[in-house]
Amino acid sequence: MGARSLNLIRTGAVLAFSGIVTGAPAQTAQPVPTAPPPAEAVKPALEDPKPAPLQQELGAPVTSTKQDRPKSAGDNNSAEPINPTRFGQAPADDAFGAYQRGLYKTAYNLALPRAEAGDSAAQVLLAEILARGLGTPVNMAESAKWYGKAAEQGVPEAQFRYAAILLQGRYAPKDPKKAKELTKAAADKGNAAAEFNYGQILMQERPGSAGIENAYPWFLKAADKGLADGEYAVSQVLANGTPTIPRDMAKAREYLIKAAVKGYDTAQLDLGSWLVAGLGGPHEYKAGFGWMLRAATSGNVAAQARLAKLYRDGIGVEGDFIKAAAWYIAAKRAGLNDPDLESFMDGLDDDQKSQAIAEANKLQFR
DSSP states (O other), X not given: OOOOOOEEEEETTEEEEEOOOOOOOOOOOOOOOOOOOOOTTSOOOOXXXXXXXXXXXXXXXXXXXXXXXXXXXXXXXXXXXXXXXXXXXXXXXXXXXXXXXXXXXXXXXHHHHHHHTTOHHHHHHHHHHHHHTSSSOOOHHHHHHHHHHHHHTTOHHHHHHHHHHHHHTSSSOOOHHHHHHHHHHHHHTTOHHHHHHHHHHHHXXXXXXXXXXXXXXXXXXHHHTTOHHHHHHHHHHHHHOOSSSOOOHHHHHHHHHXXXXXXXXXXXXXXXHHHHHTTTSOOOHHHHHHHHHHHHHTTOHHHHHHHHHHXXXXXXXXXXXXXXXXXXXXXXXXXXXXXXXXXHHHTSOHHXXXXXXXXHXXXXXX
């Protein structure tokens, strides 16, 4: 399974999560939009404080979304700044230095003999280069081999990544038992993505409240290290509660904000809905609109439909039928169909529809 963000699957009143993180690139926080007190003329949205199902806030349909999550190695051929400690106790010296300067072929040539001699730092460096295709063709099977060798030597980054490879079973024989062991080992050493993944594994083993309660401490560990997946998971657990985890909407909103500022578009979508609906705190219509706009412009289809309704109803923004229709057209082009918005579109005249199509054609997504 490639890198993906947390997927929500409703099982009665309890949330189950699925999806394994396979990479953890650096995340850049963005400022939280603030909102002045709403004008009296602004129409409030939902007053019902119940958080579930979040996908149906503002009347939007449940739909799958594009989620802006950590990318797997090989998804991006550009090298990100990397903390040398990812490669073990010490960087691969001259090989790592060449890598940092963008001399990838040189880095590969310098790291190869050291990796073959058992240098775990050089093994992880080779695995990264091969997974990203930096100065050499992408070779995921060879990358998996080197991650495996470094994992055997106890490098947390390698344990985490090789565990994901073993769960996928594409570039090494599938081995869920060993994947769990390696994930736990990396999590015990403080690897945030491994902590999150280990929580996911525990949830999958015991569906329902028991699995969530087993996973929650690991999600908290990942969240406390700033991993957006963990922050979002914690927000969802707190928003629903379990027999032993009290429901706490205010705290859930805090974690949702943390994930949203890191660019996690599903968190941005939910935060927009929460702020408009007044979940976990006061109504903040303009801020809610702002977060929904961020999620929509990132390509989140559900957010595009909800943004259309905010424009249509003048919630947090001046009402604008043309922009409302344009955003729904964008969502519809991506495969979403909303009966409520279909009725809205039927009420537009031909000139309004033409303007909306022209506006939709100008929309750009990150």
